Amino acid sequence: MKTNLIRNTILNFFSTTLNKGLFLFYSFYAINLIGHSGYGEISYFQATIAFAQSFLTLGIAVSITREIAASENEDKVGIAQAAIVGVISIYLVYSAIYMFYRVYIFHELTEIDIYYLITLFCGTMTVVIKSILNGYQDFKTPALASCLTTILSVPIIILLTKYSGIQGGILSIFIINLILLIFLCVLNLKQLLDIISYSITNLKNKLKKIINTGLPNFLASICVGFGFWLSMYSLKISDLSQLGIHNAINQWFMAIYFIPVIVAQVVLPKLASDKPQDSLEFVKTITAFSFLVSTLISAGVYVFSDYILKYYELGGVQFAKDAFLIALVTAVLVSIQVQLDHFNVAIGRSWLHFKLNLIWAVFVVLGLFLIKEVTVLNVFMIKGLAYLLRLIILLAILKVENDK
Numbered sequence: 427m428k429t430n431l432i433r434n435t436i437l438n439f440f441s442t443t444l445n446k447g448l449f450l451f452y453s454f455y456a457i458n459l460i461g462h463s464g465y466g467e468i469s470y471f472q473a474t475i476a477f478a479q480s481f482l483t484l485g486i487a488v489s490i491t492r493e494i495a496a497s498e499n500e501d502k503v504g505i506a507q508a509a510i511v512g513v514i515s516i517y518l519v520y521s522a523i524y525m526f527y528r529v530y531i532f533h534e535l536t537e538i539d540i541y542y543l544i545t546l547f548c549g550t551m552t553v554v555i556k557s558i559l560n561g562y563q564d565f566k567t568p569a570l571a572s573c574l575t576t577i578l579s580v581p582i583i584i585l586l587t588k589y590s591g592i593q594g595g596i597l598s599i600f601i602i603n604l605i606l607l608i609f610l611c612v613l614n615l616k617q618l619l620d621i622i623s624y625s626i627t628n629l630k631n632k633l634k635k636i637i638n639t640g641l642p643n644f645l646a647s648i649c650v651g652f653g654f655w656l657s658m659y660s661l662k663i664s665d666l667s668q669l670g671i672h673n674a675i676n677q678w679f680m681a682i683y684f685i686p687v688i689v690a691q692v693v694l695p696k697l698a699s700d701k702p703q704d705s706l707e708f709v710k711t712i713t714a715f716s717f718l719v720s721t722l723i724s725a726g727v728y729v730f731s732d733y734i735l736k737y738y739e740l741g742g743v744q745f746a747k748d749a750f751l752i753a754l755v756t757a758v759l760v761s762i763q764v765q766l767d768h769f770n771v772a773i774g775r776s777w778l779h780f781k782l783n784l785i786w787a788v789f790v791v792l793g794l795f796l797i798k799e800v801t802v803l804n805v806f807m808i809k810g811l812a813y814l815l816r817l818i819i820l821l822a823i824l825k826v827e828n829d830k
Contacts, residue, residue, distance in 0.1 A: 494561025
């Protein structure tokens with residue numbers, strides 16, 4: 427078991443490092459080519475897709491992994507099929523509503539709308555397929571697909587952004603998501619065909635089970651998704667260049683805590699199959715490791731913050747440096763919570779996960795409405811304080827539960 431965990435963690439680490447490296451590179455490249463405002467437009471397109479995905483997947487990604495990992499072989503296939511059919515059905519309904527809205531309200535359906543819908547489908551199905559494979563403890567296929575996609579993506583994003591500007595950047599996001607889904611399907615073709623062709627009589631019941639167990643995760647992801655989207659929308663209507671700066675710094679925030687996220691994804695099947703007390707002891711070790719790694723990386727990155735910001739054309743800009751520091755500290759706070767959240771989900775405390783995210787979202791929304799001016803620094807400060815409050819409440823609840 428330990429060998430599998432180490433191997434899976436290394437595979438995920440390598441593929442995610444390449445992926446995060448690509449987007450860090452692109453943030454430097456795009457800002458220097460099309461400016462902060464142009465990069466802000468592209469980032470807002472990505473954020474809208476991410477928020478829509480939280481609706482379409484119904485928060486069942488973690489539930490799929492958990493249910494498949496804890497089920498027998500035949501049930502694994504049934505759960506996987508139910509998840510695929512359910513998500514595709516929801517996507518088709520969403521697409522029909524979206525196109526009706528665009529055509530009959532705005533009297534137009536642009537190329538960007540088509541890119542948006544196809545990218546949303548690719549991204550959503552990628553999440554579902556990865557969750558299924560994680561449930562089977564197959565981390566090799568997603569890692570290989572991600573690596574191949576990243577390698578092919580470099581020339582695509584460079585050329586399209588250089589020659590087509592903002593629209594080229596949006597098109598490159600569409601192409602990258604499409605390539606990733608194709609690689610996932612091709613590399614896992616036999617298993618996917620077996621899942622799709624498998625005949626089960628209780629598809630509706632299995633889908634209902636996944637949705638019921640995934641409902642709190644769905645609501646939890648909606649809370650966080652809305653909070654992030656609202657912060658980006660507020661920056662967009664305030665100053666588009668501020669949105670570009672925010673998302674450039676945010677790439678580093680996501681890069682810092684990706685290791686804890688990888689570890690959490692890899693250990694979820696183990697947590698779901700272990701006894702709660704055994705899981706708690708294990709997750710304490712993993713949480714300490716996540717805290718140590720994220721703290722060391724954050725400190726190392728901050729040492730070079732002046733050089734990093736210089737390449738974002740923000741050299742000597744104090745508010746950007748302050749926001750960068752807050753983002754790095756927040757990443758450490760999140761790295762601790764990621765492990766504890768997965769532990770709660772694994773032992774059936776998904777509603778606690780939702781309540782904590784709801785508190786986070788309420789804090790962010792109130793903060794955005796109460797501040798006099800929406801700036802990069804203020805947005806990162808609000809989100810950082812929200813994560814700090816969330817962590818304090820989470821640790822207090824776990825202490826009470828553990829003392830019982």
